[in-house]
Every structure is written in structure tokens, then in C-alpha cells.
Amino acid sequence: MWYIERRLQDALKQDIGTGCEIPRLDPFAKEVMQFDREMPKVVCQGTDWVKCYNSECRVVKSILKTMKGIVCAYSDIIYQSDQKYILAEPVEVRGDEGYTLIKSDHVKVVCIGKHRNNNVTSNWEGHSTGIRSTLPRVPSKGREHSLNVLILGFDSTSRNGFIRRMPKSYRVLTEVLKATVLKGYNIVGDGTPAALFPLLTGKTELELPDLRKFKYKGYIDSMPFIFYKLRDDGYRTAYFEDMPWIGTFQYRFNGFLRQPADHYLRAFYLEESNNGKKWLTGKQDKYCVGDTPQYKLMLNITDQARQ
Structure with a gap:
């Protein structure tokens, strides 16, 4: 018994402080660059009135x-x-x-x-x-001058993929804004919900109530999303996704019963895309909202929401 305890103590001492070994991968390694290719730029036709x-x-x-x-x-x-x-x-x-x-x-x-x-x-x-005017909220005591909080996510994009395909943005983040790069950040499970549930609720999908469509007819409003906490702290809130027909919380879940944030694009995109039917076409303009590329619209409306 003494021998087993001693071996356990020695093993623990060796592991203390080591943690998880994160692989250091070259974003421009030839093994991956052979699959990298230029994507055509999104060009939208016409002029919105x-x-x-x-x-x-x-x-x-x-x-x-x-x-x-x-x-x-x-x-x-x-x-x-x-x-x-x-x-x-x-x-x-x-x-x-x-x-x-x-x-x-x-x-x-x-x-x-x-x-x-x-x-x-x-x-x-x-x-x-656009962004309609909303009633101002009273911030919590001591939080009157809190910073804005912005989480901008690119689904199915790895850190190395971001470095390869968006080098200017990466340089601005790291060299101009002196951002901290979370090199050990990873998905906690499989699929987009497994990436966003931990990020937005602090819990994994397995820790939350099982609200999947095929088992439960309820909605996910009761989950502890961060935008609820920010709202209670006096923030004006926004939550945007650009592909509602396969939305993170609608594809395998029933989504929200009530609008989860002050500003929310789901109804807009459902109407504009004809409930996603626009994306069934092979046309290039499926990436456009009128004369504006969809990604630009998302960034423009986010910029307005922060003001």
C-alpha cells in the first residue's frame, strides 16, 4: 500500500505545472499550403435605393x-x-x-x-x-464606465487558418491592438453548439438541460447566456448570426422563444433570404444583401450597435 501511494505522489509531482502540451504548428507548412486556395471576392450588383x-x-x-x-x-x-x-x-x-x-x-x-x-x-x-433607439439602462454601481464587450466569431476557422487567410487583420490584432491570442482555445465537443455553449454560458452542452429538438419541444431561453448577464449589468446587448436556416441554436434546438438581446438579426435574415431558399441557388449573390456583401453588412451593423 505504501509503495502505491509513493508512486502516485511521484507521478503527481512530475505532472504539476506541466498541463496540456499544445502542438506548435506552422500555419504555412507545405503539408497544409497545398490545400490552400484563393476564394473569389464577393461582388454584389446593383444599387440599393x-x-x-x-x-x-x-x-x-x-x-x-x-x-x-x-x-x-x-x-x-x-x-x-x-x-x-x-x-x-x-x-x-x-x-x-x-x-x-x-x-x-x-x-x-x-x-x-x-x-x-x-x-x-x-x-x-x-x-x-439599422439600430433603433432603445431605452438606456442603469449600470451597476461601480460599473458606470465599463468597456464595451465584443465577441466576433468565424465558424469553421482555425487560428492558423485565420493567420493564413486574414494576415492584415491578424497583424492589427497582435501588433496594433496588442491582443492576447488564446493558443490553447479549443472546441469542447463536436459541432458549433459545442464551441459556443462554453463560450457564451460557461458550461458544456452536457452540463446544460437537454433541449434538443427530437427530445424536447421547449426553448433555450433559460440557459445562462452571457448577454443576459450583460443586460442585467446595464449593457445594451446584440446577438447576430448570418445563416439562420442552420443557426447554432435552431438547427438541433428550437432556438429562443423571446428575443435574446436588444438587437437580433434572425427575423431580418429569414425574411431577406426567403427562409434560406436563396442559399439553394448557385448564384454568387447569395452572399449579398442587396448591393452589400453579407460580411460587410454584419460588420457595419456591429459598428452601429457599439455606439
């Missing part, structure tokens, strides 16, 4: 210069649950007058007007999103 910035939507200047007698009908895209949204009754706005976002951050817009040079009638239909 209407853009929203923060809570104001209006016809863009280039359209006002070439068109006259413009009338636009704005329909708010109203979130009801992760599985359902409705379009509000359209509100007509003329010329360069603005439309203020109050009920929702997102609108479907239908416009009609005449070309100034030949009087020919044209119309445009599209979607736009």
Missing part, C-alpha cells in the same frame, strides 16, 4: 439625383420567436424624407419613381437594417 444608419432610413443620394417622384413603402420586420416573424403594415414615405426605426431594427422596402432624363418608371424592392 434605401439605406438605414442607426435608427434612420432614407433614399440614398445617388438615387435622388437620377430619380424623381419617389415613393417608398416601409414594412417593419417584427420578431415573434426564432421560428416566426411578421411584416407590419407598410408606411409610405416620399422623396428624401426619412423613416425612423421604432418597432424593429429591420424593414422591407418597396419603392417606385421616374427617371429624370426620360420619365420612365422604375421600382426597387429590398431589405435594410
Whole structure:
């Protein structure tokens, strides 16, 4: 018995302080570079007639210069649950007058007007999103000057893949912003939920209630997401994903019953993509929202949300 205890003590002493050995992999090793390839840039066609910035939507200047007698009908895209949204009754706005976002951050817009040079009638239909004004929250005592919190994720992208494909962004993070790179960060399980549950709740999927679709008809609102904690701490919150038809919390789960954050893009993307049917086409514009690449729209709206 004494011999076994002594061997255990010796083993523990050897392991103390060593932890897990993280492999040091070369992002540009020839073994992986043979599979690396340039992807075509996303190029979006046309010109959107209407853009929203923060809570104001209006016809863009280039359209006002070439068109006259413009009338636009704005329909708010109203979130009801992760599985359902409705379009509000359209509100007509003329010329360069603005439309203020109050009920929702997102609108479907239908416009009609005449070309100034030949009087020919044209119309445009599209979607736009901004950030409506929300009631300010009172921060917790001692937290009045807390920093903004931004988590920006690229699914199915490794750290080395990020270094290879986005070298300028990596240099800004590490050299300009002096960011800390979590070289030992890893997924805790299999699939996107196994990556985001630990990050957003502090728990693994196995530690949380089993709310998968095929076993349970409930929603995931009760889980301890970080944006709930931030909201209670006085923050204005936002949670954005860009592919709602295979959403992290909707593909194997039923998603949220109530909007989880002050600003949430799910209803917008469901409407804009026709519930994901747009992505069944092989067309390049499936990566676009009107005249804007989808990734740019996400970054633009995130920038507005932080202000």
C-alpha cells in the first residue's frame, strides 16, 4: 500500500505545472499550403435605393439625383420567436424624407419613381437594417464606465487558418491592438453548439438541460447566456448570426422563444433570404444583401450597435 501511494505522489509531482502540451504548428507548412486556395471576392450588383444608419432610413443620394417622384413603402420586420416573424403594415414615405426605426431594427422596402432624363418608371424592392433607439439602462454601481464587450466569431476557422487567410487583420490584432491570442482555445465537443455553449454560458452542452429538438419541444431561453448577464449589468446587448436556416441554436434546438438581446438579426435574415431558399441557388449573390456583401453588412451593423 505504501509503495502505491509513493508512486502516485511521484507521478503527481512530475505532472504539476506541466498541463496540456499544445502542438506548435506552422500555419504555412507545405503539408497544409497545398490545400490552400484563393476564394473569389464577393461582388454584389446593383444599387440599393434605401439605406438605414442607426435608427434612420432614407433614399440614398445617388438615387435622388437620377430619380424623381419617389415613393417608398416601409414594412417593419417584427420578431415573434426564432421560428416566426411578421411584416407590419407598410408606411409610405416620399422623396428624401426619412423613416425612423421604432418597432424593429429591420424593414422591407418597396419603392417606385421616374427617371429624370426620360420619365420612365422604375421600382426597387429590398431589405435594410439599422439600430433603433432603445431605452438606456442603469449600470451597476461601480460599473458606470465599463468597456464595451465584443465577441466576433468565424465558424469553421482555425487560428492558423485565420493567420493564413486574414494576415492584415491578424497583424492589427497582435501588433496594433496588442491582443492576447488564446493558443490553447479549443472546441469542447463536436459541432458549433459545442464551441459556443462554453463560450457564451460557461458550461458544456452536457452540463446544460437537454433541449434538443427530437427530445424536447421547449426553448433555450433559460440557459445562462452571457448577454443576459450583460443586460442585467446595464449593457445594451446584440446577438447576430448570418445563416439562420442552420443557426447554432435552431438547427438541433428550437432556438429562443423571446428575443435574446436588444438587437437580433434572425427575423431580418429569414425574411431577406426567403427562409434560406436563396442559399439553394448557385448564384454568387447569395452572399449579398442587396448591393452589400453579407460580411460587410454584419460588420457595419456591429459598428452601429457599439455606439
